[in-house]
Amino acid sequence: MATSSASAPVATLVHGLLRVATCGSVDDGKSTLLGRLLHDTRQIADDQLDHVRDVSERRGTALDLALLTDGLRAEREQGITIDVAYRSFETPRRRFILADCPGHEQYTRNMVTGASTADAAVLLVDARHGVVAQTRRHLAITALLRVPHVLVAVNKMDLVDWDGGRFAEIAGDVRALAETLGVEDVACVPVSALEGDNVVEPSTRTPWYDGPPLVTRLEELPPESDDPDGPLRFPVQLVIRPLGEAGGGRRYAGRVARGTVRPGDAVVALPSGEEAVVAAVETLDGELAHASAPRSVSIVLDRELDISRGDVLCRTGAAPALTRELEATICWMGERHLRPGARLLLKHGTRTTRAIVEDVTERLHLQSLLGAPAPDGLALNDLGRVRVRVAEPLVADPYAESRAAGAFVLIDDATNDTVAAGMITSTTG
Amino acid sequence: MTLAPIDPAAGPAISDLDALEAEGIHILRELAAERERPVLLFSGGKDSIVLLRLAEKAFRPGAFPFPVMHVDTGHNFPEVVAFRDRRVAELGERLIVASVQASIDAGRIADVSGPRSSRNQLQTVTLLDAIAEHRFDACIGGARRDEERARAKERIFSLRDAFGGWDPRAQRPEIWDLYNARVRPGEHVRVFPISNWTELDVWRYVAREGLELPSIYFAHERSVFKRDGMLYADDPVIERLPGEEPFVTSVRYRTVGDMTCTGAVRSEAATLEQVVTEIAATRVTERGETRADDRASEAAMEDRKRDGYF
Numbered sequence: 001m002a003t004s005s006a007s008a009p010v011a012t013l014v015h016g017l018l019r020v021a022t023c024g025s026v027d028d029g030k031s032t033l034l035g036r037l038l039h040d041t042r043q044i045a046d047d048q049l050d051h052v053r054d055v056s057e058r059r060g061t062a063l064d065l066a067l068l069t070d071g072l073r074a075e076r077e078q079g080i081t082i083d084v085a086y087r088s089f090e091t092p093r094r095r096f097i098l099a100d101c102p103g104h105e106q107y108t109r110n111m112v113t114g115a116s117t118a119d120a121a122v123l124l125v126d127a128r129h130g131v132v133a134q135t136r137r138h139l140a141i142t143a144l145l146r147v148p149h150v151l152v153a154v155n156k157m158d159l160v161d162w163d164g165g166r167f168a169e170i171a172g173d174v175r176a177l178a179e180t181l182g183v184e185d186v187a188c189v190p191v192s193a194l195e196g197d198n199v200v201e202p203s204t205r206t207p208w209y210d211g212p213p214l215v216t217r218l219e220e221l222p223p224e225s226d227d228p229d230g231p232l233r234f235p236v237q238l239v240i241r242p243l244g245e246a247g248g249g250r251r252y253a254g255r256v257a258r259g260t261v262r263p264g265d266a267v268v269a270l271p272s273g274e275e276a277v278v279a280a281v282e283t284l285d286g287e288l289a290h291a292s293a294p295r296s297v298s299i300v301l302d303r304e305l306d307i308s309r310g311d312v313l314c315r316t317g318a319a320p321a322l323t324r325e326l327e328a329t330i331c332w333m334g335e336r337h338l339r340p341g342a343r344l345l346l347k348h349g350t351r352t353t354r355a356i357v358e359d360v361t362e363r364l365h366l367q368s369l370l371g372a373p374a375p376d377g378l379a380l381n382d383l384g385r386v387r388v389r390v391a392e393p394l395v396a397d398p399y400a401e402s403r404a405a406g407a408f409v410l411i412d413d414a415t416n417d418t419v420a421a422g423m424i425t426s427t428t429g
Numbered sequence: 430m431t432l433a434p435i436d437p438a439a440g441p442a443i444s445d446l447d448a449l450e451a452e453g454i455h456i457l458r459e460l461a462a463e464r465e466r467p468v469l470l471f472s473g474g475k476d477s478i479v480l481l482r483l484a485e486k487a488f489r490p491g492a493f494p495f496p497v498m499h500v501d502t503g504h505n506f507p508e509v510v511a512f513r514d515r516r517v518a519e520l521g522e523r524l525i526v527a528s529v530q531a532s533i534d535a536g537r538i539a540d541v542s543g544p545r546s547s548r549n550q551l552q553t554v555t556l557l558d559a560i561a562e563h564r565f566d567a568c569i570g571g572a573r574r575d576e577e578r579a580r581a582k583e584r585i586f587s588l589r590d591a592f593g594g595w596d597p598r599a600q601r602p603e604i605w606d607l608y609n610a611r612v613r614p615g616e617h618v619r620v621f622p623i624s625n626w627t628e629l630d631v632w633r634y635v636a637r638e639g640l641e642l643p644s645i646y647f648a649h650e651r652s653v654f655k656r657d658g659m660l661y662a663d664d665p666v667i668e669r670l671p672g673e674e675p676f677v678t679s680v681r682y683r684t685v686g687d688m689t690c691t692g693a694v695r696s697e698a699a700t701l702e703q704v705v706t707e708i709a710a711t712r713v714t715e716r717g718e719t720r721a722d723d724r725a726s727e728a729a730m731e732d733r734k735r736d737g738y739f
Binding site: 016017045046047048051083084085086087088090094095097109112113116117237238240241242243247248251253254255283284294295296309333347348350403404407408409411413416417418421 | 443444445447448449450451452454455458459461462485486487488489490491492574575581582597600601602603604605606607609611612613624625627630711712713714717718
């Protein structure tokens with residue numbers, strides 16, 4: 001048989017990708033909301049729905065859409081959600097990746113994981129209960145991780161008789177809380193996930209609400225781009241040595257973390273401080289006139305420098321001072337307590353270096369983010385502030401300026417476990 | 430190289446396929462930098478064809494920093510095996526074929542027989558033996574989170590113990606794009622650069638990149654027989670039961686696996702555009718429609734992953 005070649009023109013979507021963290025527990029109706037979202041945007045295939053119907057019947061329950069989203073045997077047996085699940089859906093306007101964060105078990109660790117890559121977060125609130133401790137924790141983590149947009153789905157509006165006054169009250173509480181925590185963009189949507197109101201289709205039962213349904217809001221959020229006008233940070237992942245003479249010189253391969261790189265840019269390689277000019281920004285498909293985050297490219301310089309993995313290319317004159325000591329807010333995810341003096345590995349960008357946690361200065365309240373002394377260090381799922389010294393200098397920015405240039409993880413080299421997510425608050429040489 | 434123009438009006442935002450591609454390239458480069466002995470698992474299917482393309486994007490004009498390996502059950506579609514050899518040769522990269530037949534001949538595993546037998550499960554032993562023999566510490570695979578519920582919870586860098594097993598309750602948190610590829614001796618990490626892609630993303634990417642696929646993905650006349658609502662190839666490797674009469678019809682394959690567990694769908698879609706149109710309109714998942722291995726039980730995929738399957 002002849003092999004068919006792919007050359008037919010097929011429309012490619014160009015409407016962009018939005019990563020969304022969904023946070024809440026089964027009690028808030030989160031599984032139902034996700035099921036509704038996937039169902040009403042026609043993302044659930046017939047065999048998946050048949051499967052849910054079969055299992056629901058065998059257990060003698062009503063159609064349980066949560067079965068679509070509980071992936072592991074232990075979750076189905078115990079009726080809980082253990083781990084962050086990633087699922088995709090799309091509308092004619094946008095492609096979405098949902099990071100579904102469980103509300104109960106290990107919620108801090110899971111929510112930090114889901115929120116770390118999110119452009120937006122959807123938090124669930126039960127209209128009967130309003131803002132509760134869990135809402136405060138979820139909003140605090142979205143603030144800490146600097147998720148740019150937060151949508152609060154006020155669910156089970158059917159159970160409060162579509163009371164616009166109740167919704168306004170909850171929306172007021174959410175706004176006040178968001179202000180205290182420093183969340184800039186927050187909006188509330190009254191929904192009934194069970195009956196489908198204001199999830200995908202607008203509701204006729206909320207005449208007092210003049211905003212669009214949840215999905216429309218997600219479609220209309222401005223596309224996220226990681227700071228194209230900011231100072232260039234290009235962490236080198238690896239050096240490509242072309243095969244044969246014709247391949248030309250070395251390429252420095254990586255992903256733009258911040259800013260934009262263009263041919264002709266004067267750059268400095270840190271930490272060495274050697275300078276060069278960008279000769280080309282390459283991809284397999286050709287040279288680019290410019291590349292911003294999050295593109296993966298290869299950079300050719302006008303001269304060969306002694307550059308290796310972990311080094312960072314910056315625009316000359318817009319490079320930060322090297323960091324040897326930093327202060328950071330961390331979420332501790334290790335089984336053992338973190339105490340001052342701990343020796344760990346720190347991965348920032350493409351650099352992994354030895355690090356010492358010199359001090360655990362504060363433990364943060366999970367709902368208010370207010371600090372208090374931490375005489376016992378930090379336990380699993382604690383948030384806290386630490387001071388860290390690194391063996392090799394870092395090219396870092398505060399997390400408030402750039403998520404990519406200000407984030408790190410800590411790894412325990414005895415177990416190889418990832419034990420903390422860190423956000424740099426200040427740096428010193 | 431030619432200059433690829435960028436529309437200034439489009440601004441810095443990039444398309445969804447470009448974002449997924451950039452993520453895949455980043456993942457491959459991180460792995461290549463952090464592990465000494467990776468291998469890319471290539472089945473000849475569309476997902477691993479996309480992986481090869483991403484590897485070109487990540488490492489050209491250099492060589493791939495890893496060989497390409499196919500676990501051959503001996504019951505693969507001949508068209509796919511021929512495609513595999515040609516594609517890897519075109520790339521000028523090294524191909525390793527780990528053979529289930531060789532594992533059987535060496536007495537490592539017993540062959541299965543009978544009408545409902547499949548060598549699909551036997552692949553795991555051959556794969557783990559090849560990992561040990563070549564001392565691989567990382568395997569790059571084309572699994573996607575949209576394929577199956579257990580996969581939706583798996584990390585992009587997913588640790589395997591010395592027995593190749595996956596422990597879903599002991600996964601490392603994966604935060605930002607700061608992947609942890611560290612392993613202890615004997616362990617390895619499975620890496621899935623297209624975790625966040627859907628079946629439709631893969632087809633769109635195949636179309637955009639003009640990637641060649643094995644012919645069985647397109648409608649062709651084939652002698653098939655019906656079993657459990659699926660159409661199987663009429664081939665000596667599958668023993669038919671009484672009443673399972675073969676007939677010739679126009680079919681295509683939606684996934685490429687072992688002949689004994691991969692079903693065809695009736696289709697007249699002979700071009701890529703027609704296939705993408707059909708996929709976009711279909712109401713059944715690819716694994717539900719054409720993979721017998723996932724129909725075994727409610728947790729079939731999770732169980733196989735715990736045992737070392739990819």
